[in-house]
Amino acid sequence: MNELRSNFHDQLAEIRQGIAQMSAGVTELVPRATQILLDGDLEAAEYIILGDDEYDAKSVELEERCFTSIALQAPVASDLRSLVSAIKIIADVERSADLCVNICKAARRIYGHELDPNLRGVIQKMGDQATVLFKEATETYLNLDGPRAGALHDMDSYLDDLQRQFIQVIFESHAAGNIDLQVAVQLAVVARFFERIGDHAVNVGDRVRYIVDGWVPEHPYPESDNDPPEMVDGVVVADGG
Amino acid sequence: MTESVDIPAPAPTETAAGGVAVDTRNGIEVTDLDIYYSDFLAVEGVSMTINPRSITALIGPSGCGKSTFLRSLNRMHEVIEGAYVRGSVVINGNDLYGPGVDPVAVRRKIGMVFQRPNPFPTMSIFDNVIAGHKLNSKRMKRAESEDLVEKSLKGANLWEEVKDRLDKPGSGLSGGQQQRLCIARAIATSPDVLLMDEPCSALDPISTLAIEELMLELKNDYTIVIVTHNMQQAARVSNRTGFFSIAGTGKPGNLIEMDSTEKIFSNPAQQETQDYVTGRFG
Numbered sequence: 275m276n277e278l279r280s281n282f283h284d285q286l287a288e289i290r291q292g293i294a295q296m297s298a299g300v301t302e303l304v305p306r307a308t309q310i311l312l313d314g315d316l317e318a319a320e321y322i323i324l325g326d327d328e329y330d331a332k333s334v335e336l337e338e339r340c341f342t343s344i345a346l347q348a349p350v351a352s353d354l355r356s357l358v359s360a361i362k363i364i365a366d367v368e369r370s371a372d373l374c375v376n377i378c379k380a381a382r383r384i385y386g387h388e389l390d391p392n393l394r395g396v397i398q399k400m401g402d403q404a405t406v407l408f409k410e411a412t413e414t415y416l417n418l419d420g421p422r423a424g425a426l427h428d429m430d431s432y433l434d435d436l437q438r439q440f441i442q443v444i445f446e447s448h449a450a451g452n453i454d455l456q457v458a459v460q461l462a463v464v465a466r467f468f469e470r471i472g473d474h475a476v477n478v479g480d481r482v483r484y485i486v487d488g489w490v491p492e493h494p495y496p497e498s499d500n501d502p503p504e505m506v507d508g509v510v511v512a513d514g515g
Numbered sequence: 516m517t518e519s520v521d522i523p524a525p526a527p528t529e530t531a532a533g534g535v536a537v538d539t540r541n542g543i544e545v546t547d548l549d550i551y552y553s554d555f556l557a558v559e560g561v562s563m564t565i566n567p568r569s570i571t572a573l574i575g576p577s578g579c580g581k582s583t584f585l586r587s588l589n590r591m592h593e594v595i596e597g598a599y600v601r602g603s604v605v606i607n608g609n610d611l612y613g614p615g616v617d618p619v620a621v622r623r624k625i626g627m628v629f630q631r632p633n634p635f636p637t638m639s640i641f642d643n644v645i646a647g648h649k650l651n652s653k654r655m656k657r658a659e660s661e662d663l664v665e666k667s668l669k670g671a672n673l674w675e676e677v678k679d680r681l682d683k684p685g686s687g688l689s690g691g692q693q694q695r696l697c698i699a700r701a702i703a704t705s706p707d708v709l710l711m712d713e714p715c716s717a718l719d720p721i722s723t724l725a726i727e728e729l730m731l732e733l734k735n736d737y738t739i740v741i742v743t744h745n746m747q748q749a750a751r752v753s754n755r756t757g758f759f760s761i762a763g764t765g766k767p768g769n770l771i772e773m774d775s776t777e778k779i780f781s782n783p784a785q786q787e788t789q790d791y792v793t794g795r796f797g
Binding site for chain 1: 746747750755773774775778779780781782783784788789792793794795796
């Protein structure tokens with residue numbers, strides 16, 4: 275006895291490939307947006323901003339394919355988890371592309387203002403870490419690697435630390451008169467954009483774990499009728515199911 | 516009707532923690548059940564708890580023994596020469612296979628609805644409903660019969676459709692109506708449990724939904740066990756689902772996993788169940 279719904283399962287694999295491809299695109303977008311910010315490259319910024327329409331269109335197309343599969347194929351168990359997760363992952367990836375666009379828009383707003391080496395260093399680090407996170411999220415999704423997805427939370431903690439550092443450096447630069455208030459505010463928002471990209475990568479990782487074995491952060495595993503009843507002092511307080 | 520019943524119900528309530536009364540009547544406890552056709556072991560080692568007044572669905576590939584198992588719950592499989600079981604099926608504290616238990620009395624309290632609607636073709640709708648009663652017990656007064664027919668047909672959601680033609684033959688009804696007539700006939704004998712063996716597989720989608728709605732109403736009063744090939748049906752109507760499978764031709768069927776229906780169709784514990792419900796294995 276073997277695979278009975280290979281057509282449907284091929285469709286699921288194609289949807290995942292499509293999303294992973296989009297996610298790989300965002301993985302490349304993050305370092306480019308970082309570089310654009312550091313270089314004040316307005317032309318490249320414009321290019322990224324205009325290119326976002328493609329991500330939006332792609333995400334709508336993939337989402338519609340998920341809806342169609344749910345409507346026509348009555349997916350259950352791992353198939354259902356994979357489709358429901360796909361819809362959520364699409365949103366995370368699409369939003370991350372938007373955040374890269376936002377970083378490029380910030381580059382336009384601070385154009386002409388010199389950034390001191392401390393600021394440049396921490397921006398570079400945030401960009402690098404956000405890139406690593408997104409790359410990791412993309413690969414764990416492509417390979418449905420649950421254990422590896424679990425590591426994303428720790429990687430994100432480092433990005434959160436960098437955000438705090440960045441804010442500190444912004445204060446110091448502003449106090450030293452290296453950047454004016456308008457630039458300081460823009461950079462603080464950029465710090466937030468990088469941090470959010472990390473959060474979306476973590477979300478993708480959580481969804482991968484859900485696809486693999488049903489784990490969700492809010493309640494680790496679905497309840498089973500076969501769980502032993504919860505007992506307090508020899509009295510059943512809640513039965514397993 | 517009650518005088519010949521061998522499986523009396525114990526006290527209706529049992530006090531669980533917190534003083535909440537839990538009615539455990541008419542649940543079924545199956546322990547280590549092996550089912551044989553002569554020397555062929557068809558189903559091996561099934562243990563399961565069937566909750567009262569709820570719907571339990573049994574799913575699995577063809578030949579996995581789920582229908583055989585269902586029939587063993589009212590000793591219907593014994594109509595085949597040489598069929599027997601080892602293990603126990605206990606309802607209300609009585610083992611259906613205990614010594615001296617009359618299989619006919621068992622079948623009176625544990626009714627069965629089959630795949631193809633099988634009303635008695637020449638009998639009127641009225642007589643179809645009370646057929647089981649007529650076979651089982653002494654004659655009833657006309658008024659009593661009328662009450663029983665109305666109550667049973669209402670219980671099967673068929674009353675409004677047939678109340679003006681109760682004297683017409685049951686075979687004149689549509690497939691879905693005939694199946695509901697069979698359900699009315701089954702509940703007319705006041706069973707504790709209703710077994711349904713693919714009750715919708717010969718019906719169109721609308722009649723299927725009508726039967727499913729009916730099942731959801733019936734579960735308030737009856738313990739229902741349904742065998743279905745339609746996994747979506749199991750998902751739609753049942754509270755718990757048991758997955759049966761078979762290791763290969765000539766091997767006995769086994770219960771692989773049993774859990775809440777939600778769990779079976781969202782995140783089953785066994786890979787074999789997952790493969791079956793997602794169609795990665797037939």
